[in-house]
Amino acid sequence: MIRIAPSLLSADFSDLRGELQSMKEAGADLLHIDVMDGHFVPNLSYGAPVVTHLSAHTDIPFDVHLMVTNPGDYIQPFAKIGTRMLSFHYEAPVHHDRLIHAIQDAGMQAGIVLNPGTPISVLDDVLSVVDYVLLMSVNPGFGGQSYIPYVTDKIARLAACRRERGLAFEIEVDGGVTPANADKIRQAGADILVAGSAVFRSDDRKATIEKLRGK
Ligand code: DX5
Ligand code: ZN
Numbered sequence: 001m002i003r004i005a006p007s008l009l010s011a012d013f014s015d016l017r018g019e020l021q022s023m024k025e026a027g028a029d030l031l032h033i034d035v036m037d038g039h040f041v042p043n044l045s046y047g048a049p050v051v052t053h054l055s056a057h058t059d060i061p062f063d064v065h066l067m068v069t070n071p072g073d074y075i076q077p078f079a080k081i082g083t084r085m086l087s088f089h090y091e092a093p094v095h096h097d098r099l100i101h102a103i104q105d106a107g108m109q110a111g112i113v114l115n116p117g118t119p120i121s122v123l124d125d126v127l128s129v130v131d132y133v134l135l136m137s138v139n140p141g142f143g144g145q146s147y148i149p150y151v152t153d154k155i156a157r158l159a160a161c162r163r164e165r166g167l168a169f170e171i172e173v174d175g176g177v178t179p180a181n182a183d184k185i186r187q188a189g190a191d192i193l194v195a196g197s198a199v200f201r202s203d204d205r206k207a208t209i210e211k212l213r214g215k
Contacts, residue, residue, distance in 0.1 A: 002186055003029035004209050005063050005172070007196030009045060009143045016050075019200070020058040026205035030063040030085070032174070032194045034143075037068040040092055041141035048077035055081045063192070065113065065174065067140050068092065072099060079106035087111030087134050087172075090118055100129055111172065115140065116148045120158050130169050132192070133158060137185075138175030143196040147176030152188050159189025179211035186214055 006028045011019040023031060033051055038044040055062065061084035066074055071088035078086055086108045093099055096112065103110035109131035112123060116136050123133060135154055138145040151173070158171055173185050174194035182193060193212050202208040 002190075002213050003192045004199075004212050005030035005032040005192055005194045006199040006205075006209070007032040007034055007143060007174070007194050009034045010196035010200035012200075016054060017057050020054060020060070022205060023060060024058060026199070026209050028060055028199075028209060030192065031058065031060045032196070033062055033064045035064060035066050035068060035074065036141065037070075040069045040089065041067045043141045048074065048081070051078070051083075052081045061085070063087075063172075063194075065111075065134065065194075066092075072102065075099075075102050075106050075108075079108055083108050085109045085111060085132065087113050087132070089113045089115065089140075090122060091115055096126055097129065100126060104131070113140075113174075116151055116175075120154055120161070127161070127165070127167055127169060132170040132172055134172040134174055134194075135190075136175050137173055137177065140175075145176055147178070147181050152184055155185065155188035155190055162189075177212065179208060182212045183214060 034045050036043045036045040063085040064078050064083050066088045086103050090112050100110040111132040111134050112130050113134040137147050137151040170191040172192035173190040177193050177195045178198040199205055199208050
């Protein structure tokens with residue numbers, strides 16, 4: 001079952017409550033929330049205080065993507081508001097295994113994120129403990145960029161490795177996903193598609209989500 005996670009980064013920030021309602025009506029499976037600290041990536045978005053307020057106004061599960069230098073500091077605040085999925089970048093911390101377990105012990109699904117240029121081989125050992133892998137298909141920091149074509153092969157290799165090893169982690173793809181390229185991303189083996197600008201800038205958000213799903 002393919003799940004679609006619209007990224008709030010492309011929403012109208014002056015009406016986040018209305019945008020949450022719109023995502024509910026459009027049939028979003030998850031809400032992708034990009035947390036940026038202005039240090040790990042050259043942009044600043046929102047943190048736990050804003051997301052805490054949002055959580056009171058929707059029952060769509062949150063898929064929080066931490067683009068921060070110290071992800072460990074964010075585990076408790078996001079656990080407290082009932083976050084379903086929390087991911088951090090492989091490129092940020094040193095103690096990957098410890099962080100994965102800390103996220104899971106706090107009651108969330110733990111994801112590890114790879115920048116486009118980071119090879120999947122670095123995940124060999126943690127693949128057996130992680131709940132999902134998020135493959136970035138743009139360089140993180142901004143919405144509205146173009147999908148990097150070589151990531152499709154990366155998805156396929158990660159899916160093959162999952163099959164060969166009989167593992168159950170999910171594969172999420174984030175960046176430049178549109179109805180035009182979603183088919184090949186799904187066929188390569190992705191389970192969760194993040195889409196920011198494609199959904200929020202579309203005239204018919206529900207139809208766009210259905211197209212991303214392949215319907
Ligand atoms: C980029 C973020 C993405 C972004 C995707 O750093 O991680 O989630 O919002 O936006 P689009 O779909 O517009 O590329
Ligand atoms: Zn993201």
